[in-house]
Amino acid sequence: MAVFEPEAEGIVLDAEETGGGIVGRSPWALAGRRLARNRIALAALVLFVLIVAVSFAAPLYAKHLAHTNPFESNISGTVTIDGKTRQVLEQGGGKLGLGETPIGPTWHSHYLLGADNQGRDVAARVLYGGRSSLLIGIGSALMAAFVALIFALVAGFFGGWTDAIISRLMDLIWAFPLYLLAISLATVLLTSPHGLTIGFIQVAADSLWIPLVIIGIVYVPYIYRPIRGQVLSLREKEFVEAAIAQGASNLRLIFTEVLPNVASTVIVLMPLMIATTILTESALSYLSIGVQAPKASWGTIIQDGQELLYTRPWVAIAPGIMIVLTVLALNILGDGLRDALDPRSKVRVKG
Amino acid sequence: MRSRSLFSLLTLVGLAALLLTACGGGSKKKASSSSSGQAGGTLMTVAKGAPSGSPDPQINYTLQEWQLLIISHDGLLAFKRTSGTEGTKIVPDLATAVPKAQDGGKTYVFHIRKGIKFSNGKELKPSDVKYTFERLFKIGQSPNAGTWYNVLVGGDACVKTPSTCDLSKGVVADDAAGTVTFHLTKGDPEFFDKLAVPFAFILPTGTPNKEVQIPPPGTGPYKWVEYNANKQMKLVRNTNFKEWSKDAQPKGNPDVIVQKFGLSAEAEVTQVENGQADWVFDTPPSDRLNEISTKYGDQVHVNPLTAVWYFAFNVRVPPFDNLKARQGVNYATDRNALVKIYGGPKLAVPTCQILPPNFPGYKPYCPYTKNPGSGKWTAPDMAKAKQLIAASGTKGAAVKVNTDTVETDKALGLYFVGLLNKLGYKASLQALSPDIQYPYCQNSKNKIQFCWSSWYQDYPAASDFLNILLGCGSFIPNSNASPNIAEFCQKPIQAQMDQALQQGITDPSGANEKWTAIDKAVTDQAPWVSMFNPKYIDFLSKRVKGYQFSPQWYFLLDQASVK
Numbered sequence: 001m002a003v004f005e006p007e008a009e010g011i012v013l014d015a016e017e018t019g020g021g022i023v024g025r026s027p028w029a030l031a032g033r034r035l036a037r038n039r040i041a042l043a044a045l046v047l048f049v050l051i052v053a054v055s056f057a058a059p060l061y062a063k064h065l066a067h068t069n070p071f072e073s074n075i076s077g078t079v080t081i082d083g084k085t086r087q088v089l090e091q092g093g094g095k096l097g098l099g100e101t102p103i104g105p106t107w108h109s110h111y112l113l114g115a116d117n118q119g120r121d122v123a124a125r126v127l128y129g130g131r132s133s134l135l136i137g138i139g140s141a142l143m144a145a146f147v148a149l150i151f152a153l154v155a156g157f158f159g160g161w162t163d164a165i166i167s168r169l170m171d172l173i174w175a176f177p178l179y180l181l182a183i184s185l186a187t188v189l190l191t192s193p194h195g196l197t198i199g200f201i202q203v204a205a206d207s208l209w210i211p212l213v214i215i216g217i218v219y220v221p222y223i224y225r226p227i228r229g230q231v232l233s234l235r236e237k238e239f240v241e242a243a244i245a246q247g248a249s250n251l252r253l254i255f256t257e258v259l260p261n262v263a264s265t266v267i268v269l270m271p272l273m274i275a276t277t278i279l280t281e282s283a284l285s286y287l288s289i290g291v292q293a294p295k296a297s298w299g300t301i302i303q304d305g306q307e308l309l310y311t312r313p314w315v316a317i318a319p320g321i322m323i324v325l326t327v328l329a330l331n332i333l334g335d336g337l338r339d340a341l342d343p344r345s346k347v348r349v350k351g
Numbered sequence: 352m353r354s355r356s357l358f359s360l361l362t363l364v365g366l367a368a369l370l371l372t373a374c375g376g377g378s379k380k381k382a383s384s385s386s387s388g389q390a391g392g393t394l395m396t397v398a399k400g401a402p403s404g405s406p407d408p409q410i411n412y413t414l415q416e417w418q419l420l421i422i423s424h425d426g427l428l429a430f431k432r433t434s435g436t437e438g439t440k441i442v443p444d445l446a447t448a449v450p451k452a453q454d455g456g457k458t459y460v461f462h463i464r465k466g467i468k469f470s471n472g473k474e475l476k477p478s479d480v481k482y483t484f485e486r487l488f489k490i491g492q493s494p495n496a497g498t499w500y501n502v503l504v505g506g507d508a509c510v511k512t513p514s515t516c517d518l519s520k521g522v523v524a525d526d527a528a529g530t531v532t533f534h535l536t537k538g539d540p541e542f543f544d545k546l547a548v549p550f551a552f553i554l555p556t557g558t559p560n561k562e563v564q565i566p567p568p569g570t571g572p573y574k575w576v577e578y579n580a581n582k583q584m585k586l587v588r589n590t591n592f593k594e595w596s597k598d599a600q601p602k603g604n605p606d607v608i609v610q611k612f613g614l615s616a617e618a619e620v621t622q623v624e625n626g627q628a629d630w631v632f633d634t635p636p637s638d639r640l641n642e643i644s645t646k647y648g649d650q651v652h653v654n655p656l657t658a659v660w661y662f663a664f665n666v667r668v669p670p671f672d673n674l675k676a677r678q679g680v681n682y683a684t685d686r687n688a689l690v691k692i693y694g695g696p697k698l699a700v701p702t703c704q705i706l707p708p709n710f711p712g713y714k715p716y717c718p719y720t721k722n723p724g725s726g727k728w729t730a731p732d733m734a735k736a737k738q739l740i741a742a743s744g745t746k747g748a749a750v751k752v753n754t755d756t757v758e759t760d761k762a763l764g765l766y767f768v769g770l771l772n773k774l775g776y777k778a779s780l781q782a783l784s785p786d787i788q789y790p791y792c793q794n795s796k797n798k799i800q801f802c803w804s805s806w807y808q809d810y811p812a813a814s815d816f817l818n819i820l821l822g823c824g825s826f827i828p829n830s831n832a833s834p835n836i837a838e839f840c841q842k843p844i845q846a847q848m849d850q851a852l853q854q855g856i857t858d859p860s861g862a863n864e865k866w867t868a869i870d871k872a873v874t875d876q877a878p879w880v881s882m883f884n885p886k887y888i889d890f891l892s893k894r895v896k897g898y899q900f901s902p903q904w905y906f907l908l909d910q911a912s913v914k
Binding site: 072073075076089093094096097098099100101117118187190191292294307309311312 | 617636637638639640641642643644645646648651653685687688691692694695696697698756758761762764765766768769779780781782783784787791797888
């Protein structure tokens with residue numbers, strides 16, 4: 001029988017919430033109820049869903065409100081605000097008239113947060129940037145979790161040489177400096193005339209898959225380690241031995257006895273991993289080795305804004321705020337999930 | 352000379368705008384000469400980092416170091432040390448006169464001035480000249496030894512086996528007579544220019560024939576006392592210096608000149624604003640331009656340069672192996688937008704051609720504009736562009752726009768990605784690190800399609816643009832040092848270039864007319880999208896007086912006064 005380890009009894013009788021009547025609840029239902037009672041975690045969840053929603057609504061915002069294509073330069077363009085027509089890039093003042101400064105926040109639907117040095121709408125780009133950052137963040141965290149789970153189950157369950165080989169491989173990835181690895185890979189891919197070709201799969205050099213896969217691989221050991229430890233421990237539990245005694249195959253043992261008991265750990269880790277991978281994506285894109293222009297991510301927009309910090313700080317501040325809010329929401333949500341699913345766990349991942 | 356990728360931000364030995372002050376396009380403040388400047392004090396300058404490459408004067412190829420080498424060392428000849436068009440004139444420096452060509456331009460006899468001493472006290476002798484030129488080859492790393500100085504008899508052998516370099520037939524020194532005779536394998540119309548740049552500055556006999564870590568003693572008014580790439584460069588007065596030619600090597604004003612490293616460009620500007628530094632080597636960041644323009648206008652000097660910024664098509668790789676496609680993109684380019692990206696109309700002027708304004712052989716020519724005829728670019732002609740591209744049959748082709756990750760260059764690349772997509776191509780950006788982008792574009796193995804670059808003159812000669820950047824000899828297949836990025840080579844045009852080079856030895860003005868025709872012919876073939884000719888900003892502290900801008904060396908540091 002599969003046993004959900006955090007509440008080892010499998011079915012918990014919750015008297016408190018039924019007004020004295022004893023009602024049987026599954027561990028998942030209990031976790032859901034605990035989460036529902038955690039208002040801060042719920043607020044974080046709502047905030048995260050809101051960020052995801054507005055980011056994925058970027059095309060609607062760009063088309064119907066901002067009336068702009070945020071990937072196209074508009075250097076010589078003009079914009080009419082309160083009846084006045086202004087250049088999107090305005091020539092510097094003084095007797096010398098040096099420099100061209102992008103228009104600042106108008107607080108209107110056109111150029112709400114101003115323009116960047118290509119004359120593009122910053123607000124629209126921040127929303128589009130969110131799509132890329134979230135896509136890569138969530139995608140790479142899912143990928144890392146999936147790969148780590150497989151390896152951890154195999155290594156922890158079989159132990160011995162299998163465990164030793166997989167664990168050393170993970171140590172190798174863990175030990176490799178993340179940014180050095182990413183810079184090396186990105187340089188090779190960017191200078192390759194045809195992007196990346198693996199067999200029949202061809203990936204363009206500016207594809208979002210490249211940062212997604214790089215970040216995903218790098219974070220596999222971060223999830224592998226705690227799960228492997230859990231599997232090693234679960235392998236020795238009585239319910240597993242009982243299943244062995246009943247003649248269960250290895251595959252059945254892994255998927256029906258062990259996996260359900262580590263699922264909660266993975267779920268707890270996910271928001272924290274997503275927060276971490278979003279930060280990594282932003283850092284890589286800031287270094288020009290993640291998302292490639294003219295595509296946008298929060299990291300690339302911060303990079304664009306760095307050169308305008310003195311005159312147009314909103315270009316860098318806006319994506320910065322989005323990153324902070326997203327990471328904060330995911331960290332709080334992760335803590336809430338941990339409290340709900342696995343109250344005794346000491347797992348912590350810093351986002 | 353390439354501006355940044357290879358060297359530092361504005362590497363160059365540019366003969367910039369021959370016109371500048373003289374034509375009213377340059378600094379509006381009247382420059383004062385050193386004689387009117389106050390001597391003494393320390394000129395404190397700041398830069399992001401040390402000059403790229405080696406400190407060795409025969410290896411270094413950056414404006415940053417050359418601006419200091421010209422006040423610590425001398426060549427046999429020099430560019431006149433002054434502002435305006437005069438600053439491009441060749442004058443005698445360590446030689447008593449500019450010699451006349453003999454033997455059809457293959458022989459030159461220089462008489463060396465007497466009584467000149469190096470900063471270590473040794474007296475200059477003709478044999479030092481021979482030693483200097485042999486060392487140029489022996490150190491084995493001089494970037495232009497093989498292309499500029501192999502014209503000396505024995506030069507080719509020195510390029511092949513540097514360690515045994517023997518120029519006894521190419522540079523004949525006679526210490527007793529005080530003469531040095533140069534023998535060339537063929538006439539070289541640019542030989543005097545090449546003698547007036549730091550590669551050919553004379554070093555004392557005995558200077559190690561290997562890369563040095565601080566410029567060795569020279570004959571100029573200053574000497575190097577510190578070269579710490581992590582901290583600063585420092586020059587103090589050379590007590591052995593006595594002015595022999597105000598035109599070639601005037602005495603300087605500051606007692607000490609320091610260039611500190613390690614600040615960001617933002618911090619450099621703030622230091623000058625606060626009076627903590629006197630001059631910013633690097634171009635002020637774009638978001639500070641408006642501020643310095645409005646608040647510190649009196650401390651800013653803007654001067655045009657003889658330089659061009661361009662995107663090179665690869666004329667051997669689709670889709671731009673098609674002339675109509677190249678011309679179409681040229682017609683579609685909004686050069687005003689590109690100028691805005693660079694910093695606005697006060698900092699750059701749109702262009703369609705190869706040669707920059709106020710340069711030998713330059714005549715305004717711009718076919719790629721609405722209403723052509725005036726020679727000036729006015730507006731893009733999208734209708735004509737689309738028509739040409741449709742006729743070329745290249746629509747739908749994938750194009751990689753190659754640039755580096757420096758803010759402005761990347762922004763220019765992004766502009767072209769948008770434009771090419773609008774014209775029906777499938778364009779994407781390939782933004783590489785500035786350290787690898789230029790060599791990457793030069794190597795034909797990489798099959799680049801459309802690549803950003805810029806060029807700042809080495810010396811005032813049309814061939815320095817047309818032959819160096821678009822001559823058949825400048826395309827070296829599979830090499831990282833192949834400045835003809837466009838891989839452009841047209842035999843009839845090359846024949847014209849060869850004729851112009853030959854004619855330049857005896858008839859420079861006739862040759863320049865030929866270069867005008869060549870400039871037009873090359874522009875019609877559209878190997879580039881020429882974007883604009885940039886200008887240079889000098890931002891000085893309040894206390895600096897006597898600013899002079901040489902079209903060859905830019906801000907003449909030693910002629911400024913800080914007392």
